[in-house]
Amino acid sequence: MKQYENISLKAYNTFGIDVQARRLLLLEPGDEVPPLAAPYLVLGAGSDVVFTRDYEGTVVVLAHQCRVERGQDDTVTAWGGMTMDDLVQWTLDHDLYGMENLSAIPGTVGASVVQNVGAYGVEAKDLVVAVHAYDLRDRAYVDFSAGQCCFAYRTSLFKQQPGRYLVLGVTYRLSSTFTPVLTYRALESLPHGTAQQLREAIAALRWQKLPRPEEHGSAGSFFKNPVVDEATYRRIRDAYPDMPDAHPEPQNHYKLSAGWLIDRAGWKGRVQGGAGVWPHNALVLYNAGGCTGDEVVALAQTIQQDVLSKFGVALVPEAIIV
């Protein structure tokens, strides 16, 4: 375990926002979790957070080490601090399949179950069999089955009870047979002869639409795709026949493309203060140069108000504002 006092978090969040933490605790696999005085914050790779101010407490980070154990029945258990993309490559190197579509997501294994990450038709919940966590409130190790995790679109039990659980490891069930998941329309024409080819094609596709964290800071998709009732969906579709197909959801609801709404409201490529809307993907807010978290939040709120007044749809951030 390593401890740092008054440390910049600039290298610990992909937006590259320069705030300070009073204390940073770096835990290695096997370290005892020490008692933590509030306030504290568990941080993975910081690829889904926006810091708006210095953090006057302890930031807990699991070391980004590659630790994976292969179990029975094509299961793997990975250390919570491991980079998700390294795990995807590890599985392919060991002839295990199912994670290809999650290639190039810049977060950690631990956060993959907090946010129930998803991309190109696959979500973490499709693969998770167990989550191994530490209950920071009751100071006890606890295992959850997938069914206990309350997974839903970009959320879970761990997100609903922020600060309670430190996810130390995740067990996923994969397959020794490669069956590509190509339900997402953009994947139909991609080369996918092998899982490695599919992985590389997905990564290339992603970087056409997303800023590379080493070049431009962002948190990926900033807003969730809104789920609206049928009347709202039909009203927008009738007014904008070019709206992309909405995804049918339970109880006659429809998931709309937040990126399309923001683009149609005229925001793609616009910059306000130090924060901007990514020119190739209106769903992404990015650091246009030394931005502060407040500038990101101000831009997000302006977009939310504009989309609400133009379409009557409320956008909810996917990124976590700290």
Ligand SMILES: Cc1cc2nc3c(=O)[nH]c(=O)nc-3n(C[C@H](O)[C@H](O)[C@H](O)COP(=O)(O)OP(=O)(O)OC[C@H]3O[C@@H](n4cnc5c(N)ncnc54)[C@H](O)[C@@H]3O)c2cc1C
């Ligand atoms: C360029 C780019 C592309 C992206 N693409 C996608 C995408 O395709 N799909 C997608 O779903 N997301 C995407 N994201 C968002 C982000 O990568 C994911 O949400 C990812 O899971 C966040 O992981 P992280 O380790 O960075 O978590 P952080 O941002 O550090 O934390 C996110 C949340 O999880 C909590 N947390 C983190 N680690 C733990 C832990 N070990 N135990 C308990 N709580 C924890 C934090 O407290 C916080 O609430 C993208 C982000 C970027 C920058």
